[in-house]
Amino acid sequence: MRVFVTGASGFIGSAVTRELLDAGHEVLGLARSDRSAEAVKAAGATVHRGDLDDLDSLRRGAEAADAVAHLAFIHDFTNLTASGEADLRAIEAMGEVLAGTGKALVVTSGLLTAPGRVGTEEDPADPDTPAKHRHASESATLALAERGVSSSVLRLPPSVHGEGDYGFVPMFIDVAREKGVSAMVGDGTNHWAAVHRLDAARLFRLALEQAPAGVRLHAIGDEGVPFREIAETIGRGLDVPVAKVVAENATDHFGWLGRFAAIDMRASATLTGKLLGWQPEHPALIPDLKAGHYFKTN
Known part of the structure; x- marks a missing residue:
């Protein structure tokens, strides 16, 4: 199977590319820069130049493939609404050429909060959650199933961890290094769901296949x-x-990360495991942190 992968050179996308290649698939990897193109080529994939704003390049990539894994996202935390709108346009563009083909389309989304309980796959996208910028993209992806696309949404937790991580956990480490104290909001009893990047990559492959x-x-x-x-x-x-930081001072201490430090986000993958036979195999978040690679400095 030839898979068009957006975000193919990113932290998670590169793991998905490797997973697909190792399973015998071909990968057509979207690259928006020379550096990204070199990384895609070095991995053994075919380079497809373009970006999320070049909708024609996305249509051509989807048309040239047997399946699509959409992982690229503009992570502009100062304007996530605009990032979500760009994501929706990208999905709609690829959906145009996939309609009626029966090809698989797996779209990345963010995990939702389910206050007071563990969230499940049955929870619909909610425009009132921190992942609200993904709401329209989820709806558009699932609607494509009615147009002859084997579309699915794959939700990732706030921490997708592993060596090379440049997401939220390294950002909190940088704050702690700068401030000289590792802080939590209140008693730190709020929760974060997490997954290792290699386990996430395997789930993307299984979703595309099954x-x-x-x-x-x-x-x-x-x-x-x-x-x-x-x-x-x-x-x-x-x-x-x-140290503890009271909720009112979270932004003063963490900056824009303050609202993420306070999120309570628990979720289950029970239904996913039953459907696709997927189970995590790699280290959990705390053992991965204890391994030491997160604290190395250049």
Whole structure:
């Protein structure tokens, strides 16, 4: 199977590319820069130049493939609404050429919050959650199932971890290093779901190969790690004290990361496991942090 992968050179996308190639598939990887193109080529994939704003390049990539894994996203945390709108346009463009073909389309989404309980794959996208910028993209993806596309949504938790991570956890480590203290909001009893990038990559492959049309999938290794444990592990890794920050001062301490430090986000992948036979195999978040690679400096 020839798979068009957007975000093919990214932290998660590069793992998906490797997973697909190792399974005997071909990969056509979207690259928006020379550096990205070199990474895609070095991995053994075919380079397809373009970006999320070049809708014609997305249509050509989808048309040239047997399936599409859409992982690229403009991570502009100062304007996630605009990022979500760009994502929706990209999905609609690829959906145009996939309609009626029966080809698989797996679209990346963010995990939703389910206050007071563990979220499941049956929870619909909610425009009132921190992942609201993904709401329209989820709806558009699942609607394509009615137009002859084997479309599915794959939700990722706030921490997709592993060596080379440049997401939220490294950002919190940078704050702790700068401030000289590893902080948590209140008692740190809020939770973060997490998954190792290699487990997430395997789920993308299984979704492309096996997922029925119109399903939501959860890539969850840890259903909910107390943020206190994350802060304490960061403190030990940097040899700095751990401290509590009241919710009103979270933004003062963490900057824009403050609202993410306070999120309570627990989720299950039980239905995904039953549907696709997927189970996490790689280290959970805390053991991965304890391995030491997160605290190396250049």
